[in-house]
Amino acid sequence: xxxxxxxxRRIARLSRLSIDDNQxxxxxxxxxxxxxxxEQLNEVNVEGVEPLTGAAMMAMRMRDDVVTDGNxxxxxxxxxxxxxxxxxxxxKVVE
Amino acid sequence: MFDLSLVEARDALxxxxxxSRELTGAYVGAIEQLNPQINAYITTTPEAAMAQADxxxxxxxxxxxxxxxxxxxxxxxxxCTKGVRTTAGSKILQPFIxxxxxxxxxxxxxxxxxxxxxANMDEFAMGSSNMTSAYGGVTNPWTRRGDNRPLVPGGSSGxxxxxxxxxxxxxxxxxxxxxxxxxxxxxxGIVGIKPTYGRCSRWGVVAFxxxxxxxxxxxxxxxxxxxxxxxxxxxxxxxxxSADMPVPDFAAACxxxxxxxxxxxxxxxxxxxxxxxxxxxxxxxxGWLRDAGATIVDVSLPHTKYGLxxxxxxxxxxxxxxxxxxxxxxxxxxxxxxxLTELYENTRAExxxxxxxxxxxxxxxxxxxxxxxxxxxxxxxVRALILRDFTEAxxxxxxLLTPATPTAAFGQGEKMDDPITMYLNDVxxxxxxMAGLPGMSVPAGLDxxxxxxxxxxxxxxxxxxxxxxxxxxxxxxAGFSTLPTIRAGI
Numbered sequence: 001x002x003x004x005x006x007x008x009r010r011i012a013r014l015s016r017l018s019i020d021d022n023q024x025x026x027x028x029x030x031x032x033x034x035x036x037x038x039e040q041l042n043e044v045n046v047e048g049v050e051p052l053t054g055a056a057m058m059a060m061r062m063r064d065d066v067v068t069d070g071n072x073x074x075x076x077x078x079x080x081x082x083x084x085x086x087x088x089x090x091x092k093v094v095e
Numbered sequence: 096m097f098d099l100s101l102v103e104a105r106d107a108l109x110x111x112x113x114x115s116r117e118l119t120g121a122y123v124g125a126i127e128q129l130n131p132q133i134n135a136y137i138t139t140t141p142e143a144a145m146a147q148a149d150x151x152x153x154x155x156x157x158x159x160x161x162x163x164x165x166x167x168x169x170x171x172x173x174x175c176t177k178g179v180r181t182t183a184g185s186k187i188l189q190p191f192i193x194x195x196x197x198x199x200x201x202x203x204x205x206x207x208x209x210x211x212x213x214a215n216m217d218e219f220a221m222g223s224s225n226m227t228s229a230y231g232g233v234t235n236p237w238t239r240r241g242d243n244r245p246l247v248p249g250g251s252s253g254x255x256x257x258x259x260x261x262x263x264x265x266x267x268x269x270x271x272x273x274x275x276x277x278x279x280x281x282x283x284g285i286v287g288i289k290p291t292y293g294r295c296s297r298w299g300v301v302a303f304x305x306x307x308x309x310x311x312x313x314x315x316x317x318x319x320x321x322x323x324x325x326x327x328x329x330x331x332x333x334x335x336x337s338a339d340m341p342v343p344d345f346a347a348a349c350x351x352x353x354x355x356x357x358x359x360x361x362x363x364x365x366x367x368x369x370x371x372x373x374x375x376x377x378x379x380x381x382g383w384l385r386d387a388g389a390t391i392v393d394v395s396l397p398h399t400k401y402g403l404x405x406x407x408x409x410x411x412x413x414x415x416x417x418x419x420x421x422x423x424x425x426x427x428x429x430x431x432x433x434x435l436t437e438l439y440e441n442t443r444a445e446x447x448x449x450x451x452x453x454x455x456x457x458x459x460x461x462x463x464x465x466x467x468x469x470x471x472x473x474x475x476x477v478r479a480l481i482l483r484d485f486t487e488a489x490x491x492x493x494x495l496l497t498p499a500t501p502t503a504a505f506g507q508g509e510k511m512d513d514p515i516t517m518y519l520n521d522v523x524x525x526x527x528x529m530a531g532l533p534g535m536s537v538p539a540g541l542d543x544x545x546x547x548x549x550x551x552x553x554x555x556x557x558x559x560x561x562x563x564x565x566x567x568x569x570x571x572x573a574g575f576s577t578l579p580t581i582r583a584g585i
Contacts, residue, residue, distance in 0.1 A: 015459045018440035038404045051475030054306040055292040055531025075194035079426035093435050
């Protein structure tokens with residue numbers, strides 16, 4: 001599978017990365033190089049193999065659905081690039 | 096002062112032969128002197144370090160010493176440190192000051208450690224050379240014989256490894272997603288261990304690929320690593336993949352010896368084009384273990400050659416999801432835009448470097464509708480086969496011995512033309528992450544140009560003790576004592 005420039009732009013859009021036209025060509029060549037190399041996995045017989053999602057050698061733990069922490073509004077907002085009072089501020093989204 | 100290992104410094108502090116103020120002061124001075132050249136630290140905290148040293152001296156005077164009281168360490172800039180800027184090597188986190196402390200660094204502080212600063216690294220731990228850091232590359236303290244051109248320290252924990260090697264810290268925290276502890280340890284002539292997935296809490300560690308990321312120490316020798324890992328490890332309810340298991344006495348395991356152990360040699364690790372010194376060193380390592388009473392057994396890990404390709408689907412997929420949080424709204428840097436979408440797109444394009452952007456794009460593609468089964472699902476199945484290879488091998492042997500890297504350290508700016516050339520650095524380390532196993536790199540010899548080479552020991556899940564036993568045996572036999580060209584105390 002080889003990516004065309006339109007697909008590169010579509011993935012960039014899905015990734016929320018702005019790319020200009022002269023970057024598209026470089027990215028297309030890098031990504032196609034990597035994807036071509038990854039194609040080698042097609043030679044592995046994976047018939048009947050269950051996918052492995054993680055390396056933890058144990059079942060995921062459950063915990064009680066209760067509040068364990070909180071009342072940290074100032075700490076949570078302390079790194080906001082822009083804020084108004086207790087809110088994060090962003091460009092207007094509703095006209 | 097700089098000749099003391101971590102364990103020797105700890106003992107000297109307890110015996111009141113030195114104070115933490117003297118020890119920490121010496122390391123603060125070493126950083127001032129060498130960091131402009133090595134660039135091992137992104138942020139240094141000398142005043143806080145001296146205050147911690149004074150507190151350590153007070154505790155020592157009262158006889159209240161913890162396992163690391165007064166020991167100056169470097170913390171990889173991937174661990175959140177309360178009130179101290181944490182960048183993950185990225186421009187996008189340049190303004191980020193965590194309001195909390197990671198569990199691993201909290202554990203070290205609980206045990207009395209002194210923090211010298213935040214160690215340089217590849218951006219978001221994505222790289223094998225430290226060249227992707229937004230804060231500049233790191234210079235390896237080692238140079239080739241008769242050639243002063245700067246070499247890379249490896250990556251992603253390049254700052255941690257260079258700091259320990261150049262004696263700008265007595266030990267350091269690091270993380271390993273595909274080799275990021277073991278490869279830089281090998282390139283810098285020091286010891287590094289990636290423990291079993293789940294041994295160290297991931298809470299407060301900036302996430303790259305959550306099913307692979309694992310913290311571990313780098314230090315001058317095997318026993319120093321054992322002491323550090325003993326402090327860093329342990330169950331944490333805040334990480335749902337943290338292992339609820341007791342932490343063994345890793346330092347005691349270093350003294351165990353290898354008599355009666357069965358050591359596996361995976362035949363697939365013999366690669367075409369591997370440097371002849373590395374093949375020779377591997378054979379030498381097996382000879383040392385045989386002489387110490389171990390039995391050497393040939394084993395097969397047939398899916399080894401697919402490890403890297405599998406990794407470059409799984410890791411970018413998880414990264415594309417983890418890095419979605421950098422949106423310029425809640426924390427980190429922001430680039431303005433006319434609307435919210437443009438703000439996101441500008442922030443991320445400006446804040447992430449080229450390698451991180453490549454991996455986000457690859458990850459987004461392999462997870463996108465129509466391609467998920469062909470790439471991601473297939474990779475997870477191959478991952479299961481890689482784990483099965485190891486599981487079957489560990490029915491026959493107690494540990495595996497392999498080279499740590501296919502080459503010694505390379506020059507700054509080399510291997511930069513094509514991403515895949517850089518990825519091949521991790522060919523021997525990546526399968527260990529895919530299977531979640533513990534792996535250690537131990538310096539064992541020099542190549543023809545005088546650069547250090549490491550051997551890798553791989554163990555069963557949660558059997559770091561065997562890894563420490565084998566690593567210590569190699570260390571004793573190798574007697575590796577060569578020091579890097581650039582270091583403090585000369």
